[in-house]
Amino acid sequence: MQKTTQCVHTGTRKDKSTGGLNSPIYPSSSFEYLDAAENIYPRYYNTPNQRAVVEKLCALEAAEDGILFSSGMAAISSVMIAFLSSGDHAVIQRDIYGGTHHFITADFDRFRIGYSFVANRPEDIVAAVRPNTKLILTETPANPTLKLTDVAAVSKIARAHGIPHAVDNTFLTPYFQKVLALGADLSVHSTTKYFDGHNATVGGAVVAATQELDDKLRFVLNATGTIMSPQVAFLTLQGVKTLSVRMDRQSANAMQIAEFLGKHSKVQTVCYPGLASHPQHALAKRQASGFGAMIWFEVKGGLQAGKQLMDNIELWSLAENLGSLESLITHPVTMTHADVEPAERKRVGITDGLVRLSVGLEDAEDLIAALEQALATV
Ligand SMILES: *Cc1c(COP(=O)(O)O)cnc(C)c1O
Numbered sequence: 157m158q159k160t161t162q163c164v165h166t167g168t169r170k171d172k173s174t175g176g177l178n179s180p181i182y183p184s185s186s187f188e189y190l191d192a193a194e195n196i197y198p199r200y201y202n203t204p205n206q207r208a209v210v211e212k213l214c215a216l217e218a219a220e221d222g223i224l225f226s227s228g229m230a231a232i233s234s235v236m237i238a239f240l241s242s243g244d245h246a247v248i249q250r251d252i253y254g255g256t257h258h259f260i261t262a263d264f265d266r267f268r269i270g271y272s273f274v275a276n277r278p279e280d281i282v283a284a285v286r287p288n289t290k291l292i293l294t295e296t297p298a299n300p301t302l303k304l305t306d307v308a309a310v311s312k313i314a315r316a317h318g319i320p321h322a323v324d325n326t327f328l329t330p331y332f333q334k335v336l337a338l339g340a341d342l343s344v345h346s347t348t349k350y351f352d353g354h355n356a357t358v359g360g361a362v363v364a365a366t367q368e369l370d371d372k373l374r375f376v377l378n379a380t381g382t383i384m385s386p387q388v389a390f391l392t393l394q395g396v397k398t399l400s401v402r403m404d405r406q407s408a409n410a411m412q413i414a415e416f417l418g419k420h421s422k423v424q425t426v427c428y429p430g431l432a433s434h435p436q437h438a439l440a441k442r443q444a445s446g447f448g449a450m451i452w453f454e455v456k457g458g459l460q461a462g463k464q465l466m467d468n469i470e471l472w473s474l475a476e477n478l479g480s481l482e483s484l485i486t487h488p489v490t491m492t493h494a495d496v497e498p499a500e501r502k503r504v505g506i507t508d509g510l511v512r513l514s515v516g517l518e519d520a521e522d523l524i525a526a527l528e529q530a531l532a533t534v
Contacts, residue, residue, distance in 0.1 A: 159216060159331060160400040167211030168393065169204050179208050181390045199381050205389035212396050213351075213363050216330035217343055221370040222363035223377055224389060228326065228346025229255050230382035231360030235322050235342060236269075236291070237380070238372040244290040245270035247281055249305060251298045251504035253324065254493045278309040285317055295324035296333075297440075299478075300452055300488050300512040301505050302427050304436040307443055311339030320369060322362075326350070326479070330363075331403045332446035341365045342373075347384075349479030352395040353402050357388045402481060402517060406449035409523065410515040416524050417453045422461075422531045424509070426453040449515040450478065459508035461534045462487050466511070468533040471518070471526040478514035483523055486512040 157166075169179040182204050187197070210222045225231040236259075240246055248260060250273040264271050272284040281292060292314050296305040307323055314321035322342035323335040329350045335343045345351065347359035364370035377383060384392070407430070414428035426433075429440035430447030440447055455461040466474055472485040476492050486492055488506050496506070515523065 157215070162212065162215040163331070163399045164397050166215040167208040168397075169208055179205060179390065179393060181205060182386050199378060199383050203386055205386040205393070206384060209347075209361070209384075209389050209393050209396070212393065213330070213345075213361055216396075217334060217336050217363045219336055219343070219363045219365060220367055222361055223370065223373050224347070224384035224392075225360035225362070225377070226382045226384055226388075227358045228253075228344075228348055228360040229259070230380075231344050231346070231362050232256050232293075232324065233259060234373055234376045234380065234382065235293070235344060235362060238376045239291040239320055239322075240267075240269050241290075242268040243288060245272070245286050245288045246291045246293060247272050247274060247284045247289055247319075248292075249276050249281075249294045249298065250274055251276065251301045251303055252293070252295045253299045253326075254488075254496055256293075256295070256324070257500075258495050276303050276305040278306055278313060281310055282313045285313070285319070289317065289319055292319055292321045293324070294321070295326075296443075297327045297429055297448060297450065299327065300450070300486070300492065300510070302429060302434070302450060302452060303505075304429060304439050304443075306439055307333075307335050307338040307340055311341075314341070315339065327450055328444050328446065328448050329399065329403065331399050332407075332448060333444040336363065336365050338443055341369055347392050347395075348477065350399065350403065351392055353398065353479060353481055354391075354395060355477060355480040355482065356395075357391045359384045359388050359392055403446060403449070405517055406481075406515050407446045409517075409520040410449040410451055410513075411447065412520040413513065413515055413523060413527070414451050416527070417451070420528075420531060422456050422534050424454040424456045426451065451513040451515065452510055453513070454507060454509045455511060455531070455534055457509065457534060459489070462489070462509045462511055464534050465530050469526060469530040471522060472513070478512075480514070481517040483516035483518055484514040486514070488512055 274280040294305040320341040323340040343363045345361045417426040
């Protein structure tokens, strides 16, 4: 079955009592024992709405099993809890989602877990591996720098050392990038973003390459209880049904906008993996079937110009979120990455004038006209 068809059909449980095509929402927290082998309790995570989403994500990643969480950060922190103990060490890509970065720097010392932040080149990752390294975590494309990591190369290193490799696949989703097929062990998602796609929910997911890895995560989920609710699972399922058309259209829009920005006299630099000017364009083409809908660019004039643009933009919403069908614009220095030390921001390339775009489903011409008008005020 093709991925577009998987998005629409896999996992969905029709309403047998009425013939309704949507899975009903199953809100029960108590279930009578119908079958002694199947002990249903929502925190164990096998109610029908959650199973439906997991089956869709597993079909897209060609995986056996996965777990849903109450947020992307619950998914990421559960991976940390599942694979890292006191005395262990983790190798983590330096330019990673701000919340992930913050969790590591704020809490790992307290649990006596060592970590090395490294550049996203495979040789840097291999150099950072220690005898007690128990997890490699990467994110590609990275939020917000859009640097790419070679998933196959890093997975090869991880396998040689017997260390699980988790990849935050939020930006491209398995519709465009199948990280497990590239060799990763865990594909981690904030479902808040493209899977939902409608700015309606907060959720997370991890899809595992083996049942053994999945079982470790399931144990953490049962212990911490950071489960996705049936109501959120229902909306997430509805979102994934249209993932293919949204991803195709939003990335086509992004390509047009990136090309427009590339030619604009007030724009210093534009970064989009689909542009030949992206330093890793060849890798983008090799490991993904689409370039996604995230762009960053730098307005000439730094912080002041960035603020001016944000104050004058129409149509684009100023919001920290991304991946929805509405186009969003973010200024990382004052918004998503305000918690990250200025020196660290500089090191990963988040400059004061950097503006991040999450391109939505509107007409590309309207989106470009709004950018044109705002850039004229700078
Ligand atoms: C948003 C995001 C997260 C965190 O997800 P939440 O659902 O907000 O907890 C993690 N990784 C990436 C790449 C993200 O964009």
